[in-house]
Amino acid sequence: MLKKYISYTLLALMIVAGTSCDSWLDQRPQNGVVKQDFWKTKEQVRSALMGAYASLNGNYRGYHLSERMFLWGELRGYMIAPSTGARFEDIQVQLGNIQSTNSIADWGGFYGTINLCNNVIDNGPGALETDETFQEEDLNNYVAEARALRALMYFYLVRTFGEVPLSIEAVDSDEDQLTIAKSSQAEVLEQIVTDLEMAEADIFEQHENSRESKGRMTRYAVNALQADVYLWMQNYEAAAEAADKVLAGPYALVTQENWMRALFVEGNSVESIFEIQYEAPQSNTFFDMFSTTRITRFLAYPSVLEENFGFSIDQPEDIDLRSIDATLKSSGEIWKYIGVSETQRRQPTDSYANWIVYRLADVMLMKAEALSQIGRGEEALEIVAEIRERGGAIQATEENPSPSSANDVIRYVLRERARELAFEGKWWFDLLRVSKMDDYANLDLMLDAAITNAPEINLSSILNQLRDTRSHYLPIYNVELNANPLLEQNPYYLK
DSSP states (O other): OOGGGHHHHHHHHTBOTTOOOSSGGGOOBOSOOOGGGSSOSHHHHHHHHHHHHHGGGSOBTTBOHHHHHHHHHHTTTTSEEEOTTOOHHHHHHHTTOOOTTOGGGOOHHHHHHHHHHHHHHHHGGGHHHHOTTOOHHHHHHHHHHHHHHHHHHHHHHHHHHSSEEOOOSOOOSTTSOOOOOEEOHHHHHHHHHHHHHHHHHHSOSSOSSHHHHHHSOOHHHHHHHHHHHHHHTTOHHHHHHHHHHHHTSSOOOOOGGGHHIIIIIIOSOTTEEEEEOOBTTBOOSHHHHHOTTSOOSEEEOHHIIIIITOOOTTOTTOOOTTTBTTTBOTTSOBOTTTBSSSSOBOOGGGOOOOEEEEEHHHHHHHHHHHHHTTTOHHHHHHHHHHHHHHHTOOGGGOOOOOTTOHHHHHHHHHHHHHHHTTTSSOHHHHHHHHHTHHHHTTHHHHHHHHHHHSOGGGHHHHHHHHHSGGGGSOOOOHHHHHHOTTOOOOGGGGO
16 A cells, blocks of 8 residues: 555655755755665755655645645535536535545545655654754754644544554555554544644744745644644543644734735735645646636535525625635635635636645634533634624624533534635535534534535435445545555445
């Protein structure tokens, strides 16, 4: 299984040590270096770490990780609709016809990044013995960044597949173990928590400049990820504590009038915690996915504007300021990633918008979700009100749940997340996280999303599928099954 990921390790080892580039984003493979000549200097360790970051926006088997993050986080939530440019595999997922041959289940790029991180963790410390100028605190930070990035990759995997192989040792030769079985979801989550605890102790709060602090893992990015992980694990006290650490950091909500431009056009805003960076000549995949000047792959379902943002044709002037001409167009075009202003769109050659992994509003709503479950509903509602005020939400979507009703409050938080974070790769994970609480006490949320927008021709089978909670995780890709005899298919797909 892991043999094909060795190329990612070799990519990192090929990065020239001691490059004169000022930005980590400028560091690119230049010439070959064999392993025994690598891991000797601080520059080489740094370059290997930058290779791990570079893999986040690299092209693996024809896709970027940010594209896969989007698909895994949105495609089954029925907020995005396949358009004329949708691929067969996109449509099959939305029809509920999910097979192990569907390449959307290809996790290879994530394991490639994981193996790059493993190499930094395993091999980086050796450079302390050969480079007298290498400071231990810098090494510890590099290793901590690698642990945090590895944790992020595994968090995507465990939420998407449930049980996945847990590889935490570097694979850099054919002699290394290339086939391993799946670990339980609990085991993977335990490793994620351990990695983040270790990373938090050593990682820097900020890096050399603002751009690197937004494009690399920091202590605050670790805390944001911790809050997310603890919510998934229903450890609400720990989630609120981790969120508070972020809220004490150097972040602020951007102003409403600058919401779209600061967050999605310029990027790396004061609200940003961690973004996957794109820069010419390496464009992202979003223009071709969303722009109606091309054969559009995805549009927003009409219900997003009406049900989520409360838009009514009878009151066209009453508009959530995050909706029309900001998040989307009334035509359904997803505008966040392709617009420059309310009326101007990016050109195909200017598709360099970053992919936001975490921003402050996201973490604030995570905290609200956690508070709703630990008897602090009033505080949770205050956070929601703050996000709504900044976003220009309208009265039609305002709710007044009792602060003492934990389930009513968390549902309100969820609906506000759908407005604030629409199409940011969060919705399916949000739905699944809240639906599965208390042994799937909120499964109706997932069913209602399907009833609203799932194709009518397959609606009955889709609903039956969703009622079987094993279907909430994707199948193991058949390429992986064929390559690794120790892998077993996820139970739902053994029918």
